[in-house]
Amino acid sequence: MYWHIEDSRYRIANPIQYLISKLGLSMDSLSQFVLGAAVSTAFLGRKIGPRKAALVGGVLGTLPDLDVLIPFADPIDSFVYHRGWTHSVFVHALAAPILGEGLVRLFRGLRDHRWLTWMTVFLCLSTHAVIDAMTIYGTRIFWPFYPDPVGAGSVFIIDPLYTLPLLGVVIWALFRRNWTSRLQTSVVAVLLGSSAYLGASLAVQRHVEQMALEIFSDNGGKPERVLAIAAPFNILVWKVIGLDRDSYRNLYLSLAGGNEPLEVYTHPRNPELIACLEDTPAYQKLDWFSRGFNRAELVDGRVVVSDLRMGLTPGYAFRFVVAEADGQDIRSVTPKRDLSLRRADAEDFAWLGDRLLGIPAARAAEAGFQSTTRDRAAFDCSTD
Known part of the structure; x- marks a missing residue:
């Protein structure tokens, strides 16, 4: 989930945007809760009843995100170190016997099912990390043996087709005191279906990247790197980034059709600024953290670095002021979050709706954009 300390002035000046960000946070937490609840219901519902099992699993499914309470030195640390060790499956393996033993002592129906309880606890924790790793934000799922975050980007942080079926069976379980074979069949079917959906998203992502490579090759040449990312709320519309050293290209593809004429939007990365940073x-x-998918830009005398993977040009979700420009001098400063741009507006939602329906549509925020670059020698770098 996207959780960060936000400037109180931003909350006051942009209440609608702030509420949208909080809604996104709660929906993401809902996905974690209902997944853990469904897993626990499937394995423990017969032993302690579906209602208790769902509540236990929901709580376990949200535990890894308690790392949001860990204080960090600055907004960048908060950004890059969220979804850290608390999301590691190795940590989950160590925590499962401890938490599981507590459940065994708490519920009489689990006294003779210690190993099943421990396994269920591990699955509730680790499936949280797995679905986080399917988003582009990434998760340090194999920490400490592989410290880098793993982030596929094949699903958006909020995807109704994934969450709503899980929510439905969990609500059913919460209203059932006694276990039934019909509920068992439904919970298992939804878990299998949701897992298949995630697997299908990876296959679709690979297909989209292959399509994009051909299109990029015909429009400016093959880029150094390509990354396809699911657009908000679905796996039918995709943003594809073609990354080069000096620039990057955005391409939006819809599996519903309407991809003609194709629009490839080229933007500068401003390497002369990056050289100073x-x-x-x-x-x-x-x-x-961004795996190189970032850009620097000069905004009102400040150097702002954006993660290109999250959000849409120019209103990226994560933008940080890391330096200031005084004439031709670049001087690093204490990092702070830049919240000067809206992340989405009515035009973007209308554009996304058209693309979901297979209707050709250009992004107004990028239409007609012309790439420009500066002379790298124009700036003197300083780290004072």
Whole structure:
């Protein structure tokens, strides 16, 4: 989930945007809750009843996100270190016997099912990390043996087709005191179906990337790297980034059709600014976390670095001020979150609706954009 300390002035000046961000947070937490609840109901519902099992699993499914309570030194650390060790399946394996033993002692129906309880606890925790790893934000699921975040980007953080079936069976379980074979069949079917949906998203992502490579090759040449990311709320519309050293290209593809004529939007990465930042801890963290999919820009005398993977140009979800420009001098500063741009507006929602219906549509925020670059020698770098 996208959780970060936000400037109180932003909450006051942009109440609608703030409420949207909080809604996104709650929906993401809902997905984690209902997945854990469904897993626990499937394995423990017969032993302690569906209602208790669903509540236990829902709580376990949200536990990894308690890392949001860990204080960090600055907004960049908060950004890159969320979904850290609390999301590691190795930590979950160590925690499962401890939490499981507590459940065994709490519920009489689990006294003779210690191993089943421990396994259920592990699955409730680890499935949280797995579905987080399916989003582009990424999860350090194999920490400490593989410290980098794993983020496929094949599903958006809020996907109704994934969450709503799980929500339906969990609500059913919460209203049932006694276990029934019909409920068991439904819970298992929904878990299998939701898992298949995630698997299908990976296959679709691979297909979209292959399509995009051909299109990029015909429009400016093959990029150095390509990344396809599911658009909000679905796996039918995709944003594909073609990354080069000096620039990046955005391509939006819809599996529903309406991809003609294709629009490829080219934007500068401003390497002359990045050259002044690449030795600073702030930029190194952002570059590591974004896997190189970032850009720098000069905004009102401030150097802002954006993660290109999350959000739409120019209103990326995560933008950070990391330096200031004084004439031709670039000076690094204490990082802070930049919240000056809206992440979405009515035009974007209308555009997404058209693309979901297979209707050709250009993104107004990018239409007609012309790439520009500066002379790298124009700036002097300083880390004072």
